[in-house]
Amino acid sequence: MHPRPSPIAASLYTLRDMNVDVIVMHGPNGCCFRTGRLLESDGVRVLTTAMAENDFILGAGEKLEETLKKAYDMFKPELMGVVGTCASMIIGEDLKEAIANADLPCTVIPVESHGGSGEGDNTVGAIMVLEAAVECGVIPQGEADRQIEMLEKATEVEKTRGMAQGKYIKPNFGDSKENVAKLVVRAIKDGKKVAFVHNAKKETAYLFADIINFDYKDIRRDNKPIIVANLDGSTGLERIRCHAKNIKEELPMEIDFITGGLDEYPITADVAAEYLKNMDLDLIVVFGVPHAFPIEDFDVESVAITDGPRLVEPLRDLGYNHVVAELDAHSKTLGTDEIVFSDFGGMIRSAIGWLDE
Known part of the structure; x- marks a missing residue:
């Protein structure tokens, strides 16, 4: 009943853990603004396609392709990530097609996450990154399986013993x-x-x-x-x-x-x-x-x-x-x-x- 971290933010942090150089968020420029800015402090360049109202109706595949090309020209990354958002995933934007059309000389991991992924569990966004990274040859299947098991157990801990128990919990700063x-x-x-x-x-x-x-x-x-x-x-x-x-x-x-x-x-x-x-x-x-x-x-x-x-x-x-x-x-x-x-x-x-x- 109270705000929780989103799968989009979990996707961003997991791509950071894989040492990606650049992340392109395919959505409005305000989506996950704080997380994107924080990751800049960790050495990751976070860009956005800045989808606007017309893009929600007509689509923004070309805008994503252009942003990918600009990102490569600016930073010459070896490893990039593209993260979906509520706006782009609800209208069915095809991240893989845009990546293929951009045809960049680097590895690009597509992550089709959005705020409602897996009923909103933030760990679902991290799992999506792991599965996509295996497809791109970035990590082995065994490592992905181990981490997915940990993420599923983390969700269980939060839902049974933490702040995701389904009731409103008032913030409290504890004892002295x-x-x-x-x-x-x-x-x-x-x-x-x-x-x-x-x-x-x-x-x-x-x-x-x-x-x-x-x-x-x-x-x-x-x-x-x-x-x-x-x-x-x-x-x-x-x-x-x-x-x-x-x-x-x-x-x-x-x-x-x-x-x-x-x-x-x-x-x-x-x-x-x-x-x-x-x-x-x-x-x-x-x-x-x-x-x-x-x-x-x-x-x-x-x-x-x-x-x-x-x-x-x-x-x-x-x-x-x-x-x-x-x-x-x-x-x-x-x-x-x-x-x-x-x-x-x-x-x-x-x-x-x-x-x-």
Whole structure:
């Protein structure tokens, strides 16, 4: 009942993950405006055919061909994507025909996504990109199958445990970051057994990793927290693997257990839970996509850090004792290759100093 990310935006982000150089959106110039502008910060040139009222009636295949040619002349890309929108897909525009007529000396991936694809599930747009990329020979079928399985599981998590449950959820910014950060630092200082579960999604990991961007020895030298993280640098597309490697190299604390890759967040939370289930924990801190973690299976004090204000109440309903929200994780992490400051991570580092006073 409340606005959700669209399949068009998911298509754009997935093409970005494949390292396309240019994306042409076949639709009005305002369609997915914010996503297109954000992706420019990540090194992707996003253009539009700027369909107008007459194009909705008469079609705009020639306009798409012209835009494709101009895009190639301007940027000389090796890999391009063409993304449909509600306007072009409803009137039946043929993206493949326009690409064939443009006859560019590069690979062009056609994605026939629109706002209602798959009843509006945003992951459907990403699946369309994967299937089209296989047809174009950009990725192997096996990698597409693995990622499609992850996307389908992600949709299930959102519909059963997240913000896509079918009811209106009022935005909520959660508990005081300062108070919760002090609680976490105090637990480590008092010798309690604390586990941090990094279960982040793709590039947002650069922000969520900042939560464990401190040295436990500054709190208590003989009480290292348990760190589990979905930072497998050998899984996923090259861009995603690089994110994981960059973060692992920068983190000051050793990771105790790797749960999987950054695009496997729908299942890595269960892997983390299985690893932690027999440990006598006093506190679990889960961040990134915390609603995928089965916190209801643990009789322990818990903290969730999410990037969605509409996830605060669902996380409390799942059983988390404390929930805080980080804002604008996507926009803050686009174009970076190093850990980005997070409010909660900053509060933890500040709390270390406060407790020493």
